[in-house]
Amino acid sequence: MHGKIPMASYDEAVASKLRRVSTDSLRFGIIALIAFLTLVDLFAAQAILPSLVVKFSVSRATMGFAVNASTFGMAIAGVAVALLGRNIDRRNGIWFSLVVLAIPTALLSITDSIAMFALLRVLQGLCMSAAFTLTIAYLAEHFSPGQAAGALAAYVTGNVASNFFGRILSAAVADGFGISINFLTFAALNIAGALLVWLTLKKTDRMMRIDADHPPVGGAWKAHFKNRELRGSFAIGFLILFVFIGTFTYVNFQLAAAPLALSPMALGLVYFVFLPSMLTTPLAGRVARRFGPANGIVLTLGIAIAGLLALLTPNLPIVLAGMALIAIGTFLAQAIATGHVSRVAARDKAAASGIYLASYYSGGLVGSFVLGQVYDRLGWTTCVVVLVAALIAATIIARPLTAPRV
Template sequence: MTTPSSSSTSSKLVAGSPAFWRSARGMFAGGFGTFAMLYCLQPLMPQFSQAFGVSAAQASGVVSASTASLALGLLPASWLADRVGRKPLMVAALSLSALLTLGCALASSFGQLLVLRALVGLALAGLPATAMAYLAEEMEPASLGRVMGLYVGGNALGGMGGRLLAALVVERYSWRVALVLIGVLGVLTALVFWRNLAPSRHFRPLRGSLGGMWRDARAHAGDAGLPWLFFTSFALMGCFVSVYNYLGYRLAAPPYSLSPGTIGLVFALYMVGSLASAWGGRLSDRLGRRNVLWLTQCIVLTGLGLTLAVPLVAIVAGLTLCTVGFFAGHSVASSWVGLRARQGRALASALYLACYYLGGSIVGSASGVAFGMYGWHGVIGLLALVQLAALAAALRLRQVQPLPRPPS
């Protein structure tokens, strides 16, 4: 006789089945569309400076507004997903974000563009806040890693593809045409996501109180390791976004005078980052996360220093090291959060991601001010301080005692 538990497990999606691959295709499209729409305007910042007469720091708002609103929307979105369901919220998030991106192309002022971009980020929060919970519920445990890898791969390729497409289009047409194309791409990914992702069959609405969430949040804040990991995500993302935000201004000016399309090619380094993420995970499994995280911070610091050189090849090498260090560090830190959090794991993940996106917004904006005052050296000086603080956090984490294994 089949028990309810075994029946529930056997009804989950298994790697290799047609339903699994359809859902994996849907999750890949969802991750691709989310990050394409979130970061597509990063290489267009110099064009916004020219079109609206704004500084580099002000132009960075097209990225910071979205990442900040996404960060603020993660906790409410995760709370809502526990009550209305996973797939409906994710489909709504992608669809609304695509329509708002199309609306960005019609913005008549920079202020309108910033408001629309903030709404894009707020709408997008529904997918990353829900995706991991959906996969954990619907996928057979042994198949979860494979589909999670496809989802993360969609994130990386979407971040690269959205930036690269926008940069190549703006070189021949305009930023408005680039936004229309990204918006259409968002609509298409939303359709693929809706058509392919299996409906939730194991979702059970929750009625947990806000008081329970507050208790879990206090427990996370009092943990010996989690706050340091949250700060690590803030610093890593802040440095990563800032380097890519303002390097375009430097490469567009003499002595390089590169075209927008050529500058956009630097985002192809995301492919290196995807490999670095897997490398960081394997290395931490072998040597331990506490012995690897600080090393990734050192790689980022070395990369930041190399970008101060004049030869273009040295700048690209420095950017490569920054990308490798970021992806590897993020892989190590994010997986460590899941191990440290013994209760409220979904909340711990949401807090990590909130700090992650707030870092991109806050440090990204502050770096724009530094760029306006002191140029590229000002950006690197500020980022070096942030990264040194992250290195100190990683060294502090080396002293944190691991939690005992739960009884089997």
């Protein structure tokens, strides 16, 4: 008596759930692809650093600093959008930023000036950061809390993928067709990202308000810097990208030099070391919940320290394993620190995120400069010592962090 109707209802429920899962999977896949196309330019040029040194006839430190000048633009735009972006339509702001991003990317293909190269990289950073920050705001405003967590995880995964595939693509295109075609290829990807945003994201009238009822922005920022938990998180973010960029910029020269002597294409394939971190980064939330933010960051940075020590060997498999551990540890720690900032900030969370983003990318720029000088003057072993010391400092700063009461 109860067979047919309950069975029909069950089938309908299963079909509805499958449709919902399919829709969510498609939606999150699109979000991950937008993230990929937004940040694919950020670190791709690191894979062809030895070739760029030859083209511009400059030192490794100078070229490394110029390539990573994009992080300066990222830091500036992160703060600017947090302060001024409340009245920007998210969808229009994202696609427009990606269209504009294609301009400096294309111009990189024709410049022969190292100063102009660095300036164009800064402009790239400004555009990438604007699109990045506006997308995060869009996801927070257009999804339920449960959906937003999945959407942000998809976006982070797309960012990690851009680190991985961007480097491989850059090395492959530069090796096969030359440096100029490489940058034109990435300009085409920027346009593709803008088109994807235009076609898939909804235009919105609702803007992200930065706590309008609370004190002025300057007072809120001052309160953030007075908060020990936030100060610590900002410093940890600075040190994480200091180490990440310092490592993955200058390890290229070690891999290209004897005894390893890898070709440009082989250098690109080396970045398959990012593949494990694409699988582990979404676990950051579980790590933070189980161990707390302090122990979670200490544990994950401990993994990265072990990876750094492995870079001192001339054995390629061990070096690759070390690079994989560094990527896993730093990406996990960065995700934990980012989440901690959003939970700890009592008000004006956009400003807190903007400060963290500025600190994070400033660390990358400083790391590129400092490690370049150390590498040129004192060698790779000293570089690794400096990098290990930076991560030890980050673990010390992390120790007082506490999980906020819910």
